[in-house]
Structure formats: C-alpha cells, structure tokens
Amino acid sequence: MLAKLNDKVARLKASTATVRKSDPDCIVRTFEQTETGTFEGITFGGDDNSALNDIHSLIAHIASLKDHLKAWCKQNGVTFDAEHVTYGI
Numbered sequence: 001m002l003a004k005l006n007d008k009v010a011r012l013k014a015s016t017a018t019v020r021k022s023d024p025d026c027i028v029r030t031f032e033q034t035e036t037g038t039f040e041g042i043t044f045g046g047d048d049n050s051a052l053n054d055i056h057s058l059i060a061h062i063a064s065l066k067d068h069l070k071a072w073c074k075q076n077g078v079t080f081d082a083e084h085v086t087y088g089i
Contacts, residue, residue: 005072008065015058 030041073080 005065005068008061008068010057012061012065015054015061017056020056 029040032041070080072078075076
C-alpha cells in the first residue's frame with residue numbers, strides 16, 4: 001500500500017510541476033456579478049489545450065490520491081471525511 005501511495009504522490013508532483021511550467025498568459029481569470037454573489041471563472045486563451053489538459057491531469061491525480069487514502073483509512077479503521085482524519089472514532 002505504501003508503494004502505491006508513493007507512486008500516486010510522485011504522479012501528483014509531476015503533474016504540479018507540469019502545470020507550473022505552463023504559459024501563464026493562456027490562463028485568464030474572469031469575474032461575474034450576479035444577484036446571489038460574485039463568481040470567478042477561468043478560461044484558457046488560444047488554441048493550445050495543453051494547459052487545460054495539464055490541469056485536468058493534476059485534478060485527476062488529486063482525486064486518485066484522495067480515493068487511495070480513503071481506502072487505506074477504511075482498511076485500517078481510520079475515520080475519513082473530506083475535512084478530517086482521526087484515529088479511533
């Protein structure tokens with residue numbers, strides 16, 4: 001289980017490094033004011049979807065790591081929720 005965790009963390013680090021190397025000018029923040037609040041959006045300029053693909057990969061690796069930790073917690077009797085991990089509860 002530890003080897004699998006190390007692999008997932010390594011993949012997450014690699015994805016993060018790739019996103020950090022992306023051209024920051026292709027990422028455009030937008031804001032929209034509505035009656036219920038202000039919403040922020042992110043769009044990707046240009047025809048190059050590589051930054052978007054890199055970000056999707058990063059999100060997938062985060063989700064995979066979360067799923068792995070959730071399974072480990074279940075196997076080891078650890079309470080897992082999205083906000084807290086506690087032993088013996």
